[in-house]
Amino acid sequence: MTRFRPCIDLHDGQVKQIVGGTLTDSAEGPKENFVSDRQPAWFAELYRDAQLTGGHVIQLGAGNSAAAREALSAWPGGMQIGGGINITNAAEWLEAGASEVIVTSWLFDQDGRFREDRLRELAKEVGRENIVVDLSCRSTKQAGEAGWTVAMNRWQTLTNLDITSATLETLAEWCGEYLIHAADVEGLCQGIDGDLVELLGGWAGIPMTYAGGVAGMEDLQLVQEKSGGHLDVTVGSALDIFGGSGVTFEELLAWNQRSPETP
Template structure:
């Protein structure tokens, strides 16, 4: 199981939000430096989110993200504000390993197929951010449908993987909720990267035992509740 440290960018700064609320942002300095720090500590992949893009300002942070791509050479999955096939293509051409599309996947599922046809299934990660079993989009402000139904649709349309974020526990550092992850793992056959609530080595172990292919570490990692070394050691058992 792979560990993806999160590098979330808001107004040019690396941040972590609680429950997706930008008013709760805690800042952690320069995004490029933080990305390099995680790689030096043993990560071989990064989860980069343009939060300004998620909130409707996709043009923000572009130069910073391109600097991360160019200076690290790491495997990067990128999300936030990718609202068109052209947006996705631009980032894939710029060197990211895969784009994460959430709102676009919900509103235009055929976009998944088009991107997968051009770049390969592995380049398309469909985001299924869920609250109370329902997918939420537009910065988690709107409900879009049942989690399992949407996940199966995205798989059918050609997504190579799913990013599942459990909004109910995201950013709280209070542990994971196993049940929705298990339901999702049983419902689809493509790889799942899980995010939300992963706080301790036991949480990492549980995710590994459920059978997800990767996890995203955000708030718990930045707050020191778990170290990257601990997470990687547990993930690779």
């Protein structure tokens, strides 16, 4: 059954919602949908009090370590941590209160080639069950055929790793969960990538969380239907606590509390 998972996205030490495809180092900076005047701990405490498990804190670039630690300290063991995770700091973040570490760019070399040996090493270092592999991707549709390729470096660099059932099956040996942002629709509040959700739900080997494009409660229902309930979902820019008008936090709590028989 699809459930809502919370998030805290950090940029320059602040809680923000950013249009995914604009997260670059250019002079004008990324396009921001929302910048909070609340501290990261406020959001972590909100999720803790609501007993929303399996959420994540993402560091979007440098300068977010202190803010991330603040969020984790507010709910030790309650949220995953991602952004800049590698084999030298993964254990440290787990000790700082992260439930799991989310790893992305470190799994690739500078040219975007996947390094499976690094994932194996990390699993041996901290345990497969403590690793979430981030397979956030961009559409690489060709000749009318849908396709997605994992993107690293804040979703700006395409790698050589495509999102397929075979990829999901292979990497699942070395991690306990997947996180997948659909970067092309992230932050736009114009609907989910239904084809990607369907592909992911069709595999359903280990827990997975989808993020990107949710505009209203109907999109949660779509994720439920297209994934067969095998995919959880994160809501960002559309959510009222992030300045959105499409979904309220109370609606999402009610969604999670529904019975398995509820359509």
